[in-house]
Amino acid sequence: MRPAATAPELLRNFCIIAHIDHGKSTLADRMLQLTGVVEARAMRAQYLDRMDIERERGITIKSQAVRMPWEHAGTPYALNMIDTPGHVDFTYEVSRSLAACEGAVLLVDAAQGIEAQTLANLYLALENDLQIIPVLNKIDLPAAQPEKYAEEIAGLVGGDPADVLKVSGKTGEGVEALLDRIVELIPAPVGDAAAPARAMIFDSVYDTYRGVVTYVRVVDGNLNPRERIAMMSTRATHELLEIGVISPEPVPTKGLGVGEVGYLITGVKDVRQSKVGDTVTNAAKPADQALGGYSDPKPMVFSGLYPIDGSDYPALRDALDKLKLNDAALNYEPETSVALGFGFRVGFLGLLHLEIIRERLEREFDLDLISTAPNVVYDVVLEDRTEVHVTNPSEFPGGKIREVREPVVKATILAPSEFVGAIMELCQSKRGDLQGMDYLSEDRVEMRYTLPLAEIVFDFFDQLKSRTRGYASLDYEPTGEQVADLVKVDILLQGEQVDAFSAIAHKDKAYAYGVMMTAKLKELIPRQQFEVPIQAAIGSRVIARETIRAIRKDVLAKCYGGDITRKRKLLEKQKEGKKRMKTIGRVDVPQEAFIAALSSDAAAPKDKDAKKK
Numbered sequence: 298m299r300p301a302a303t304a305p306e307l308l309r310n311f312c313i314i315a316h317i318d319h320g321k322s323t324l325a326d327r328m329l330q331l332t333g334v335v336e337a338r339a340m341r342a343q344y345l346d347r348m349d350i351e352r353e354r355g356i357t358i359k360s361q362a363v364r365m366p367w368e369h370a371g372t373p374y375a376l377n378m379i380d381t382p383g384h385v386d387f388t389y390e391v392s393r394s395l396a397a398c399e400g401a402v403l404l405v406d407a408a409q410g411i412e413a414q415t416l417a418n419l420y421l422a423l424e425n426d427l428q429i430i431p432v433l434n435k436i437d438l439p440a441a442q443p444e445k446y447a448e449e450i451a452g453l454v455g456g457d458p459a460d461v462l463k464v465s466g467k468t469g470e471g472v473e474a475l476l477d478r479i480v481e482l483i484p485a486p487v488g489d490a491a492a493p494a495r496a497m498i499f500d501s502v503y504d505t506y507r508g509v510v511t512y513v514r515v516v517d518g519n520l521n522p523r524e525r526i527a528m529m530s531t532r533a534t535h536e537l538l539e540i541g542v543i544s545p546e547p548v549p550t551k552g553l554g555v556g557e558v559g560y561l562i563t564g565v566k567d568v569r570q571s572k573v574g575d576t577v578t579n580a581a582k583p584a585d586q587a588l589g590g591y592s593d594p595k596p597m598v599f600s601g602l603y604p605i606d607g608s609d610y611p612a613l614r615d616a617l618d619k620l621k622l623n624d625a626a627l628n629y630e631p632e633t634s635v636a637l638g639f640g641f642r643v644g645f646l647g648l649l650h651l652e653i654i655r656e657r658l659e660r661e662f663d664l665d666l667i668s669t670a671p672n673v674v675y676d677v678v679l680e681d682r683t684e685v686h687v688t689n690p691s692e693f694p695g696g697k698i699r700e701v702r703e704p705v706v707k708a709t710i711l712a713p714s715e716f717v718g719a720i721m722e723l724c725q726s727k728r729g730d731l732q733g734m735d736y737l738s739e740d741r742v743e744m745r746y747t748l749p750l751a752e753i754v755f756d757f758f759d760q761l762k763s764r765t766r767g768y769a770s771l772d773y774e775p776t777g778e779q780v781a782d783l784v785k786v787d788i789l790l791q792g793e794q795v796d797a798f799s800a801i802a803h804k805d806k807a808y809a810y811g812v813m814m815t816a817k818l819k820e821l822i823p824r825q826q827f828e829v830p831i832q833a834a835i836g837s838r839v840i841a842r843e844t845i846r847a848i849r850k851d852v853l854a855k856c857y858g859g860d861i862t863r864k865r866k867l868l869e870k871q872k873e874g875k876k877r878m879k880t881i882g883r884v885d886v887p888q889e890a891f892i893a894a895l896s897s898d899a900a901a902p903k904d905k906d907a908k909k910k
């Protein structure tokens with residue numbers, strides 16, 4: 298028998314928000330086990346190895362929203378735990394998950410205290426009017442200081458330090474009390490059961506076997522299997538093939554009512570047809586007004602992706618199309634580069650997103666790629682006030698420019714107070730503006746900066762970590778644009794511009810970029826039969842120059858006389874080598890030189906740790 302919908306007063310929808318590694322997944326696993334959703338025996342095999350389970354069941358579970366039964370004071374409740382990604386790149390995903398909940402468990406490592414993402418997530422939760430349950434985790438650790446951090450948290454969210462729950466996701470201590478607290482404190486969802494159905498899409502994933510699986514939270518009315526539903530933004534209608542809850546596998550139900558969280562399957566094949574933030578309604582009896590949606594995620598960082606082997610171009614296009622099915626935030630357009638041939642200009646949410654996509658393309662689709670140095674988006678206003686949106690440095694307009702605007706972020710840095718000086722120095726060197734500073738306790742400080750996105754995209758996080766011996770944490774969110782003194786630096790080989798190396802830089806840093814790039818290319822490009830000047834220029838003004846001296850490369854020099862076949866072989870080989878060269882003007886540049894120059898320390902994204910999930 299398929300279960301019927303649950304009454305709203307018996308439902309609790311919550312999420313767990315935490316800084317990376319504070320133990321969210323471990324606590325979630327423990328809850329699944331304590332509520333009997335996953336048996337203790339199966340626990341290890343299944344939940345700690347999510348990828349396997351996804352493959353086995355042929356549905357992408359990712360535990361976006363798991364329903365758990367929990368009895369409190371003799372009454373059976375259903376708790377929906379909604380997953381939120383932890384990294385800054387995906388803040389927009391966090392906020393949409395939060396919109397599906399009434400409460401949040403704010404989880405803090407009892408040995409670490411509050412970190413930057415704890416704050417960022419807490420603010421998002423407060424903006425969504427969620428009931429916050431503060432919890433200290435990992436109290437089993439010898440280094441845990443629950444009393445100290447309970448005070449820190451109480452100072453932040455208000456309330457009595459004694460009310461901060463103390464748990465261990467590892468041993469399970471305190472987790473039952475937490476489940477009880479969720480029932481007691483988090484409000485039951487409210488909605489109009491008699492109104493036309495309205496359900497908010499908070500996630501949608503593509504599954505090879507079942508097509509798109511859409512995760513929804515019902516606000517008003519109800520959705521039932523076999524009826525026709527309509528997407529309110531596009532008016533497209535689909536038949537509801539299956540509807541149900543995840544517990545922990547998909548369980549079809551007789552429908553979903555007010556406040557319920559579950560999944561829908563309609564047989565569409567493209568996540569864009571089931572857009573996150575859209576409202577699902579009943580096609581026969583549609584609602585008048587959509588729920589407040591989310592804004593579309595806007596790509597923040599762009600990079601050119603080119604196959605190393607030009608004949609892989611169609612394969613790259615197919616691979617991107619496939620990834621797009623499951624990632625509505627991925628954007629790309631074909632692009633050609635004199636130096637790199639055919640490829641795509643791809644827009645990402647941030648560097649982590651870029652790295653994930655690149656890695657998936659290489660691993661799952663077996664492609665060898667070059668990616669150009671990532672850049673942010675600039676708005677250039679010309680003298681006649683026309684605006685140009687620049688996603689590729691080589692498109693930066695020449696001629697008279699009135700102003701250039703670049704994206705800025707609001708960054709929050711948390712660190713022990715002894716590092717304040719070091720952090721200020723770093724932020725200053727990155728054109729940061731201190732907005733405010735607060736002491737969370739006597740030895741921990743929160744610093745707020747506005748920084749150009751372009752400055753933190755590269756090695757900011759690495760530098761922050763090294764200057765604070767790993768103690769600082771960082772979070773940031775876009776806050777708009779600012780006018781800045783930016784110029785385009787071109788790199789020229791024998792007077793020919795090489796598009797892949799153009800960069801947009803702040804005026805004070807343009808010279809350094811020019812010197813660095815020309816010196817590096819001098820190392821990488823083999824000597825030619827004529828002299829090759831390498832120049833860096835802003836407009837027509839050359840700011841740096843190196844010269845590769847001429848050489849006559851005679852491959853036959855070593856074979857005197859005789860053997861004609863041997864000579865031929867050498868000449869053949871030389872021809873082969875030439876094929877892998879790109880000719881810029883008259884200069885032959887080996888493919889490897891491009892790869893080496895573009896994946897240099899200066900150009901490569903490095904702040905890896907900033908962004909595990």
Ligand SMILES: Nc1nc2c(ncn2[C@@H]2O[C@H](COP(=O)(O)OP(=O)(O)OP(=O)(O)O)[C@@H](O)[C@H]2O)c(=O)[nH]1
Nearest residue numbers: 317318319320321322323383435438465466467910
């Ligand atoms: N001693 C102890 N270790 C814990 C506890 N909870 C989690 N851990 C450890 O802390 C580390 C991070 O735990 P996760 O559950 O993966 O943390 P997370 O917040 O989900 O991390 P991300 O998924 O990377 O964001 C793991 O090595 C866990 O084994 C706990 O209660 N006690």
